[in-house]
Amino acid sequence: MLRLDQVGKNFGGLPALSNVSFEVPQGLVTALIGPNGAGKSTLINCTTGVLQPSSGAVRFLQQEITALPAHQIARLGIARTFQNLKLFPRLTVLDNVLTGLTCVGGRSMLMAMLRLPYLRHRERQLKLRAMEALDRFGLADKAAWQAGSLAYGDKKRVELARATVGRSELLLLDEPVAGLNAEETAEVGDQLKLLRSTGHTMLLVEHDMDLVMEIADQVVVLDSGKCIATGTPDEVRKNPLVLEAYLGRMEAMA
Amino acid sequence: MTRKQKIFYFITLHRTGLWVTALSLALLLFPLVENNPYTLGITNLIAINAIVVLGLNLFIGYAGQISLGHAAFFGLGAYGSAIATVNFELNPWLAMMLVALIVALVALVIGVPILRLSGHYLAMATLGLNFVFHTILLQWDDVTGGPSGFYGIPSLEIGDLVFFDEIRLHYLLWAFALLSLLLCLNLVRSGVGRGLAALAGDETAAAALGVNTRNAKVKVFILSAILASLAGSLFAHTYSFISPDSFNIFVATDFVIMVVIGGMGSIWGSLFGAGLITLLPEWMDLFETYKDFVHGGILVLVLIFLPQGLVSGLLDIFKTRMTLRRQKNAQA
Numbered sequence: 315m316l317r318l319d320q321v322g323k324n325f326g327g328l329p330a331l332s333n334v335s336f337e338v339p340q341g342l343v344t345a346l347i348g349p350n351g352a353g354k355s356t357l358i359n360c361t362t363g364v365l366q367p368s369s370g371a372v373r374f375l376q377q378e379i380t381a382l383p384a385h386q387i388a389r390l391g392i393a394r395t396f397q398n399l400k401l402f403p404r405l406t407v408l409d410n411v412l413t414g415l416t417c418v419g420g421r422s423m424l425m426a427m428l429r430l431p432y433l434r435h436r437e438r439q440l441k442l443r444a445m446e447a448l449d450r451f452g453l454a455d456k457a458a459w460q461a462g463s464l465a466y467g468d469k470k471r472v473e474l475a476r477a478t479v480g481r482s483e484l485l486l487l488d489e490p491v492a493g494l495n496a497e498e499t500a501e502v503g504d505q506l507k508l509l510r511s512t513g514h515t516m517l518l519v520e521h522d523m524d525l526v527m528e529i530a531d532q533v534v535v536l537d538s539g540k541c542i543a544t545g546t547p548d549e550v551r552k553n554p555l556v557l558e559a560y561l562g563r564m565e566a567m568a
Numbered sequence: 569m570t571r572k573q574k575i576f577y578f579i580t581l582h583r584t585g586l587w588v589t590a591l592s593l594a595l596l597l598f599p600l601v602e603n604n605p606y607t608l609g610i611t612n613l614i615a616i617n618a619i620v621v622l623g624l625n626l627f628i629g630y631a632g633q634i635s636l637g638h639a640a641f642f643g644l645g646a647y648g649s650a651i652a653t654v655n656f657e658l659n660p661w662l663a664m665m666l667v668a669l670i671v672a673l674v675a676l677v678i679g680v681p682i683l684r685l686s687g688h689y690l691a692m693a694t695l696g697l698n699f700v701f702h703t704i705l706l707q708w709d710d711v712t713g714g715p716s717g718f719y720g721i722p723s724l725e726i727g728d729l730v731f732f733d734e735i736r737l738h739y740l741l742w743a744f745a746l747l748s749l750l751l752c753l754n755l756v757r758s759g760v761g762r763g764l765a766a767l768a769g770d771e772t773a774a775a776a777l778g779v780n781t782r783n784a785k786v787k788v789f790i791l792s793a794i795l796a797s798l799a800g801s802l803f804a805h806t807y808s809f810i811s812p813d814s815f816n817i818f819v820a821t822d823f824v825i826m827v828v829i830g831g832m833g834s835i836w837g838s839l840f841g842a843g844l845i846t847l848l849p850e851w852m853d854l855f856e857t858y859k860d861f862v863h864g865g866i867l868v869l870v871l872i873f874l875p876q877g878l879v880s881g882l883l884d885i886f887k888t889r890m891t892l893r894r895q896k897n898a899q900a
Contacts, residue, residue, distance in 0.1 A: 364772060384775035394776050402769035404833070404876075409762060416763045416777045423787055426758035427751040433758065440759065476777075 315340040315515055316361070316392075316484055321370035323356055323539075330356045331539045333370070338484065338517050338532075343510050345518045345526040345547075348536035349559065354519045355397060357536065358488055361517075362394055363387040375483065391483035395473045395490060397519075403462025407453060407472055410461045411444040414476035447479035448472075451505060467498040474502070478509060485509070485516045491525060503529060527551070535559070584753055587836075588746070595742045599735045608734035610850055612806065615741035616799050618842040621826045622745075622752045622835065623795030628824070629833030630756060631788040632768030633683065637694030638823050640701035641793040643815030644671050645800025647705065647712055650721045650810060655711075660724050664801040668794050675793035679786045698820045705812035717811030724805045737806055744802060745839075748795055752835050764788060768833065818860055825867045831877020840879055 316338040323331040331353045338344045348354050359365040361372055363384035372380045379387050393414070401410055418440070425433060448454045451471040456464065461472060470490060477485055490506070491499040503525050510516065510529065520526050526533065526547065533550040535543040537559040543550050550556050579586065599608065624638050648667030652658045658666070682693050705712045712718060724731045724740065731740045755761045766774035767784055775781050804810050822845060830841025845863065849856040874881025 362776060364775070383780075384772070385778050385780045388776055388778035396773065396776075400770050400773035400776075402766060402773075404769070405762075405765055409765070412759070413762045413766045413774075413777050416759055416766065416779055418759075421760060421763075423755065423760050423791065426760040427755045429754035429758065437758065 315375060316517065317373040318357075318361070319371045319373070321357070321360060321367045321372060323353075323360055323365060324368045329539055331360065331367075334536070334539070334541045335370075336534045336541060336544055338515060340515050341513055342531040343506070343516045343518060343529050344532045344534060345520060345530035346534050346536065347520065347523075347526060351538075352536040353539040354536055355488065356539075358394070358486055358517075358519060361387075362392060362486060388482075392486060393477040393480055393482035393484070394486035395470075395477045395488055397488040397492065399469050399473060401461045401469055401472055401476075403460065405461055406457065407448065407459050407461050407464065408441070408444055408457040410472055411447055411476050411479050412440060414447075414479040415440050415443065418480060444475075444479055447475040450478075450508075451475045467494055470494065470498075470502065471505075474505065478514070483515060485514055487516060487518045487520075489519055489521065491520065491522050499525060584757070588750055588753070591749075592746055595738075595746070599738055603735065605734040608738050610846065612734065612737050612741045614843050614846045615738075615745040616803050616806070617823070617826065617846050618745045618839050619748045619799035619802070620796045620823055621830065621838040621842045622748050623792030624823050625827045625830065625832065625835065625838045626752060626755070626764070627788050627792040628827050629831070630761065630764035630768050631785050632771075633686070633785055633789070634691045634824070635694040635789070635792070636691050636817065636820050636824060637696075637698035637701075638792065638796050639815045639817065639820035640698045641671055641675065641796035642800040642803070642819070642823075643701060643705065643812075644674065645797030646804040646810045646815065647718065647800075648797070649801035649804045650718045651711065653722055653805075654718075654720060660722060660801075660805055664798065667801055668797045671797035672790050672794050675790045676786065679789040679793075683782065683785045683789060695817060695820070698815075698817050702812055702816045705815065712812070715812060717809055718804075719809050721804045721808045721810070723808065724802075731805070741802060741806065744798065748798075749835065749839065752838075756835055765833070821867075822863060825863050828867060829870055829878050831880045834877055834880055837877050837879050841877075844878075 318337070319335050321331055321334045322329065334353075334357060346354055346357065356365065360367045363379070363382055363386070367380055370380070371378055374387070374390060374392065377390070379390065402413065405413070445454060445457065448457055451474060453468060453471055453475065456468065461469065464472065474490065477487070487506075491502050494502065499522060506516070506518075506529055518526070518530065530547055533545060533547050534541060535550060535553075535556050542559060543553045543556045545553070598611070602608065620638060620642055624635065627633055627635055645667055648670065649660065649663050652663035652667060653660050678697065682690065682697075685693055706715055708714075729736070731737050756765070763774065763777070763779040764784060766777055767779055767781055771781050803814070826841035826845045827838065828841070829844060830837030830839070848862065849859055854862070870878060870881075876884065
């Protein structure tokens with residue numbers, strides 16, 4: 315579904331990514347792991363149009379999206395969450411989730427200002443959809459809260475609800491359980507499994523190895539901007555290169 | 569549902585519409601209570617300012633940008649209408665529409681390059697824009713009348729109804745203000761409006777949600793310029809005389825102060841901000857003489873202590889107090 319071909323990104327001559335190629339197959343969960351500074355966030359940003367790759371090509375549903383701006387990529391069907399939460403603290407939880415439906419809400423400013431009956435009708439439908447999404451993540455009773463006043467774990471879940479409410483083809487999740495305690499991690503893990511079982515395709519960037527091993531169908535390992543291994547969780551776990559680059563270091567620390 | 573619940577549900581569901589209706593009724597009856605032309609003159613000025621501030625609040629509070637140059641669009645509307653009706657003898661209503669259209673084009677041409685800037689740079693650029701415009705008004709006296717101003721702008725009229733005295737102007741100007749209010753309220757309650765709120769919150773996040781950020785900024789800039797231009801045209805026809813000093817950078821900053829005091833991103837607050845800042849010099853001579861100092865001081869104080877605006881800020885404080893008291897009572 316998503317295909318990266320020889321993607322490279324330089325920051326002022328310093329390569330952050332070089333020749334990264336892999337594919338995210340439809341309906342599966344692909345995890346992207348790697349030590350800090352491996353280039354995971356750069357890769358996500360290059361995929362979503364926040365950054366432009368210096369070389370290579372990104373294809374999504376057979377279409378080249380390498381040079382497209384972020385909003386067009388979003389409209390094609392890639393939704394994402396952010397590593398350091400990007401909720402809108404002054405909006406209510408419900409409105410935050412509704413912003414996830416911007417792509418389907420109609421874009422004409424003039425129509426919006428006239429508030430014609432069909433728009434009112436659609437607005438009601440969108441609200442129902444947003445409430446359903448909130449319900450799925452157990453946040454329906456907090457719909458009217460200001461997003462800024464929620465606890466950290468709840469904010470993470472609002473972001474997940476916002477990313478999934480538009481029923482995008484592909485979900486990019488940038489560290490969805492970072493900063494959560496064990497219980498909350500398990501909860502989010504269950505929700506991700508539920509999303510997978512309903513046919514969502516996901517690309518997951520995550521440091522939590524237990525979660526990755528549990529829900530990923532495929533693991534891609536980055537180190538120093540290069541893709542050093544691709545395979546099932548078991549294969550990757552046994553790969554000596556990966557142990558060396560990542561898991562090995564973690565075990566040495568432990 | 570009981571009857572009481574049904575009524576309550578109806579009120580919450582239609583609260584925006586009900587507020588607008590209530591305000592319209594109050595304004596409809598206002599001249600019966602208060603028919604002093606001087607007072608009505610002031611409330612009429614509030615209506616004109618409110619139209620500018622509504623548009624500017626969309627740009628500042630929703631698109632998350634800053635403009636210290638909206639007095640220029642206000643002035644373009646005023647001088648545009650004046651020149652079109654006096655020199656070219658166009659119908660005032662037609663002139664108003666034409667001028668608004670031209671101002672929209674001007675805003676497009678200026679907005680596309682200028683909105684690549686942000687923060688202080690955008691503030692400086694728009695301030696410069698207003699400065700240039702003001703200088704042109706002063707220097708190009710063949711067309712604008714220069715520092716002595718532009719005289720003899722005709723009143724607006726519908727058939728035999730001439731909008732000349734304060735009471736008729738009251739209805740005309742507030743009709744425009746309420747219409748603008750309604751359009752802005754509709755906009756912010758729509759998907760487009762949420763996209764704009766997202767833009768004000770975080771540009772990267774907004775783009776990731778499918779908001780065309782650059783496009784949206786330019787569109788809101790144009791919309792706010794159109795509203796400022798319409799307000800300017802109304803201003804010119806209301807006073808029949810305009811001079812460059814009504815459109816200088818201090819007026820531009822006053823518009824921003826009105827937005828900030830009303831609350832950035834608060835449509836209803838725009839009315840309050842426009843009202844308060846227009847009334848201040850009327851209440852006390854001190855405010856008139858040292859207007860710029862007082863307004864600057866208010867701006868700084870509001871930004872430090874109540875950054876969400878005077879109304880929402882005070883409401884928040886009140887709510888927090890109430891909750892704390894309730895907790896204390898519960899503990900006791």
